[in-house]
Amino acid sequence: MGACIEQYIGGMPKLWTDTVEGHRHAVRAAVLDAVAVLVAEAGFSGVSMTRVAEHAGVTRATLYKYFPDVETLLAAWHARQVGEHLSALEKIRSDAAGTGRQLQAVLEAYALMLYDRPGHDAPAPALHRGTHMDHAHEYLEAFIADLIRTDVQEKGVDPAMNPVDLARYCIQAIGSARSLSSRDAVPGLVSVTVSGIYT
Amino acid sequence: MGACIEQYIGGMPKLWTDTVEGHRHAVRAAVLDAVAVLVAEAGFSGVSMTRVAEHAGVTRATLYKYFPDVETLLAAWHARQVGEHLSALEKIRSDAAGTGRQLQAVLEAYALMLYDRPGHDAPAPALHRGTHMDHAHEYLEAFIADLIRTDVQEKGVDPAMNPVDLARYCIQAIGSARSLSSRDAVPGLVSVTVSGIYT
Numbered sequence: 001m002g003a004c005i006e007q008y009i010g011g012m013p014k015l016w017t018d019t020v021e022g023h024r025h026a027v028r029a030a031v032l033d034a035v036a037v038l039v040a041e042a043g044f045s046g047v048s049m050t051r052v053a054e055h056a057g058v059t060r061a062t063l064y065k066y067f068p069d070v071e072t073l074l075a076a077w078h079a080r081q082v083g084e085h086l087s088a089l090e091k092i093r094s095d096a097a098g099t100g101r102q103l104q105a106v107l108e109a110y111a112l113m114l115y116d117r118p119g120h121d122a123p124a125p126a127l128h129r130g131t132h133m134d135h136a137h138e139y140l141e142a143f144i145a146d147l148i149r150t151d152v153q154e155k156g157v158d159p160a161m162n163p164v165d166l167a168r169y170c171i172q173a174i175g176s177a178r179s180l181s182s183r184d185a186v187p188g189l190v191s192v193t194v195s196g197i198y199t
Numbered sequence: 200m201g202a203c204i205e206q207y208i209g210g211m212p213k214l215w216t217d218t219v220e221g222h223r224h225a226v227r228a229a230v231l232d233a234v235a236v237l238v239a240e241a242g243f244s245g246v247s248m249t250r251v252a253e254h255a256g257v258t259r260a261t262l263y264k265y266f267p268d269v270e271t272l273l274a275a276w277h278a279r280q281v282g283e284h285l286s287a288l289e290k291i292r293s294d295a296a297g298t299g300r301q302l303q304a305v306l307e308a309y310a311l312m313l314y315d316r317p318g319h320d321a322p323a324p325a326l327h328r329g330t331h332m333d334h335a336h337e338y339l340e341a342f343i344a345d346l347i348r349t350d351v352q353e354k355g356v357d358p359a360m361n362p363v364d365l366a367r368y369c370i371q372a373i374g375s376a377r378s379l380s381s382r383d384a385v386p387g388l389v390s391v392t393v394s395g396i397y398t
Contacts (some may be wrong), residue, residue: 189360
């Protein structure tokens with residue numbers, strides 16, 4: 001009975017709100033998954049409210065309750081994708097702990113994300129200028145700077161410049177993966193990028 | 200008398216058209232110089248048609264005959280500046296011929312241009328998206344790729360990647376000079392950038 005009382009705290013059954021929350025979350029995820037599929041298939045121009053609704057298996061009316069327009073939808077999809085990429089980089093860092101190749105592993109994964117990004121041919125530049133991108137960029141910069149500081153400590157090397165400048169340099173340099181002539185060139189780009197950062 | 204006839208070819212006295220052309224050129228130059236001064240003094244927001252006319256010593260009516268609005272004015276100033284920068288890099292390349300340090304010299308000058316650019320705090324991003332910038336970017340990319348090919352031949356070294364990929368990498372990496380923590384760090388950035396490009 002104590003559990004029942006607890007469930008009603010906040011004026012609504014906890015299980016009920018959990019279910020509603022869970023449902024909203026599932027619909028949102030299905031919609032953003034549909035966006036991902038459509039972007040991968042036909043680029044940003046392939047995303048319309050009608051097609052997203054069809055692919056997600058929801059009505060247009062439901063879709064409009066969650067996202068008022070295509071721009072909001074694309075921004076939400078992009079923010080989720082950026083978040084997933086940052087988590088993936090964190091995991092790669094952990095997995096490579098102790099190998100002495102954390103920085104290379106993270107930069108290579110980042111370069112492949114940039115090379116493989118959907119909408120390669122017809123980018124939607126507005127997506128890359130939102131607040132979520134500013135935050136993601138700051139986060140990535142701090143993350144790479146921290147990796148460099150760790151390397152410096154663990155390996156007893158000296159950084160060629162201060163770690164924040166080096167992190168910005170790495171991110172910019174790896175940014176050229178976007179226009180690299182082939183995917184096979186990614187490891188070479190990473191080697192060239194990191195080769196001079198410790199003296 | 201032969202010279203006189205020649206002067207009238209084209210229906211207008213050659214000397215007269217020369218003078219008009221020269222005058223137009225001088226006014227244009229004075230106006231763009233005024234823009235440069237105002238941008239350096241107070242950033243892009245400090246540029247108005249009234250202030251440019253004052254600084255250039257022309258009437259507002261004259262200024263409007265040359266440039267219909269501030270955007271056109273800023274675009275013309277920026278295109279001229281980009282052209283001057285590219286010429287300066289060409290000269291630096293020639294001056295460093297035979298030193299084996301052409302690439303470093305050019306990249307260092309480019310990094311300083313980016314670090315020292317006016318409007319550092321309040322950039323006018325639209326300026327960097329015009330057709331003249333696409334051309335300038337292609338030109339710079341071909342120029343750096345050619346420098347790398349020359350280095351490869353002269354020094355008998357092997358490039359770590361194809362020269363175009365390396366040129367894009369160099370331009371991106373040096374791009375981090377825009378947010379470098381100090382001007383003194385520029386040579387370090389150039390060293391880090393170039394250290395891995397030949398194997």
